[in-house]
Amino acid sequence: MDLFPVWLSLRVALTATALTLLIGIPVALLLARRRFPGRNVLEAAVVLPLVLPPTVLGYYLLLVIGNRGPVGRALAALGVELAFTWGAAVLAACVGSIALVIKSAQAGFESVDRQLEQAARTLGRSEWSVFWSVTLPLAWRSVLAGGVLAFCRALGEFGITLMVAGNIPGRTQTLPLAIYDRVQAAQMDEANALALIAVAAVVVLLFGLSRLARLRY
Amino acid sequence: MALPVLALANVRVGYGGADVLDVPSLEIAEGEVLAVIGPNGSGKSTLLRVAGLLERPTTGRVSFGGCLVDATHALAERRRMAMVFQQPLLADMTVAENVGLGLAFRGVGADPSEARVSRWLERLNIAPLRDRRARTLSGGEAQRVALARALVVEPDLLLLDEPFAGLDAPSREALLPDLAAILRGDRLTTILVSHDRAEAQALADRVAVLIRGRISQLDETARVFYAPVSEEVARFVGVETIVTGRVLARDGGVTVVEVAGRKLEIAARGRPGDLVRLGIRPEDVTLTLPTEHAPLSSARNHLTGTIRHLVPSAPATRVVVDVGFPLVATVTARSAADLGLAEGLPITAVFKASAAHLIGPAGSAGGSPAGLLDTMTAPEL
Numbered sequence: 001m002d003l004f005p006v007w008l009s010l011r012v013a014l015t016a017t018a019l020t021l022l023i024g025i026p027v028a029l030l031l032a033r034r035r036f037p038g039r040n041v042l043e044a045a046v047v048l049p050l051v052l053p054p055t056v057l058g059y060y061l062l063l064v065i066g067n068r069g070p071v072g073r074a075l076a077a078l079g080v081e082l083a084f085t086w087g088a089a090v091l092a093a094c095v096g097s098i099a100l101v102i103k104s105a106q107a108g109f110e111s112v113d114r115q116l117e118q119a120a121r122t123l124g125r126s127e128w129s130v131f132w133s134v135t136l137p138l139a140w141r142s143v144l145a146g147g148v149l150a151f152c153r154a155l156g157e158f159g160i161t162l163m164v165a166g167n168i169p170g171r172t173q174t175l176p177l178a179i180y181d182r183v184q185a186a187q188m189d190e191a192n193a194l195a196l197i198a199v200a201a202v203v204v205l206l207f208g209l210s211r212l213a214r215l216r217y
Numbered sequence: 218m219a220l221p222v223l224a225l226a227n228v229r230v231g232y233g234g235a236d237v238l239d240v241p242s243l244e245i246a247e248g249e250v251l252a253v254i255g256p257n258g259s260g261k262s263t264l265l266r267v268a269g270l271l272e273r274p275t276t277g278r279v280s281f282g283g284c285l286v287d288a289t290h291a292l293a294e295r296r297r298m299a300m301v302f303q304q305p306l307l308a309d310m311t312v313a314e315n316v317g318l319g320l321a322f323r324g325v326g327a328d329p330s331e332a333r334v335s336r337w338l339e340r341l342n343i344a345p346l347r348d349r350r351a352r353t354l355s356g357g358e359a360q361r362v363a364l365a366r367a368l369v370v371e372p373d374l375l376l377l378d379e380p381f382a383g384l385d386a387p388s389r390e391a392l393l394p395d396l397a398a399i400l401r402g403d404r405l406t407t408i409l410v411s412h413d414r415a416e417a418q419a420l421a422d423r424v425a426v427l428i429r430g431r432i433s434q435l436d437e438t439a440r441v442f443y444a445p446v447s448e449e450v451a452r453f454v455g456v457e458t459i460v461t462g463r464v465l466a467r468d469g470g471v472t473v474v475e476v477a478g479r480k481l482e483i484a485a486r487g488r489p490g491d492l493v494r495l496g497i498r499p500e501d502v503t504l505t506l507p508t509e510h511a512p513l514s515s516a517r518n519h520l521t522g523t524i525r526h527l528v529p530s531a532p533a534t535r536v537v538v539d540v541g542f543p544l545v546a547t548v549t550a551r552s553a554a555d556l557g558l559a560e561g562l563p564i565t566a567v568f569k570a571s572a573a574h575l576i577g578p579a580g581s582a583g584g585s586p587a588g589l590l591d592t593m594t595a596p597e598l
Contacts, residue, residue, distance in 0.1 A: 035232070035233070115302055115304065115306060116306060118266070118271050118300075118302070119300075119302060119306040121271055121295060122269060122271070122295065122298065122299060122300035122367075122376070123299075123318050123319045123322055123366070124292075124295065124296040124319055124322040124323050124370070125322055126292050127292075129322075
């Protein structure tokens, strides 16, 4: 049995989770801590990928990163092609899952007692050091929980991926696409095996981490 | 005059529309203790966060040591300040380690830090606790650790946000004089935020009364308590009897004011014909039985009436006497028992002419507020 889709999906989901944490944590902090014009618009925009049909999201993404889209053309000028590569699958997974990181981390940051941060400031800590020594240690469970959810969502991403990365066996065919393919081809044994792997990966991750770190989702 | 340690100019803080704080000008001089008092939600803590460079005002300027500072880049300035909150907010480590935190963050070496920590543990009478874990301390002990942790950095400006509010009465009464001695002994420039006027009276050189985000009165402590500029301030600083009267005559140092048909003699100056508001603090009123004849003196008002309400509470019993208007007095529980006070009992209320204060002008007579307010002579302080 070809296990390429499993390794590709793990690689895509891990990369996407790292990226969503990197982008999502500052956005979550911004939403949790600052009042600024356009904050409501940003909050709504964050949730949008969760509620829009994945094919619609994928379609618009493709318009942007396709070889006639603005980003696609800019990348092409640099000699990089994104659409229909595994990079596009990472992008799809990021778009599909970043809301989970942001909402979870935002709730975590909001639950941190502001007085503790202020006490650290009045003791002479810099903003950077307040974040690393007070805010993040108190909110890390929520941030990690968001990361785990995002990873699982990325692993299962189907619709956006199909639109922007295609379903190229051996190149962009991720685990969920491969399962769909095997079912279409009536290869039920392989479909079963792949589906079991997907379920096992998610269950082990969710329950293992919730035992280890006492996470609440 | 020397530069103020901290100066606020045209500071406004608004959260979505309504201003929670509007302070055109506030300066704290070196070595003074300024108390900011006011009801809950009046903006006191916001004012302190702005002063402590923890929050940037919506508009306005904050200067520290004569230089404008922006709270978003104020690490250096903030390291010259220290702050204590209502909760001690100690880290889960030993008492000595907690007290050393501010020094460690400021890059003070281990040996000098050790010496300073020991000295401040001594000064706050917590030296025996030095190796205890912070979480095992009582509330009063923990707040002493929090104070030591702030004072050890020898700040140019000390900010206290309701530091006694979370303490039980015995802990508070033990800590208050200790802190007062340190603030006076070291001439520490301090802003104390409190809703408790007794703390302000015990610690402050000047008092600012903050009501709905605005400073209603800013003056020496005695003047705020004995010459409040408005009824709101008067009520907040503990003046319970507030009545309107008309000035009948002026005779020597005494002004005669008619209130609800009773003639009161007050030490403050007033123009005959003026309508005035009078305030009397309950602790300035004493009660005697009408039968025993107190020696009459022109400096005392004797008003006989009946007791309408009797509210026993520690340490004093609050008595409302109907003398044509409700006059509030506080007496010790012992005197209440000795006098046999009961609702409906006829009683004579006595207060000195100097105990009745004018609270700005009232009515249409248009007396000059400055002239009226200028007459205050702080009694028995």
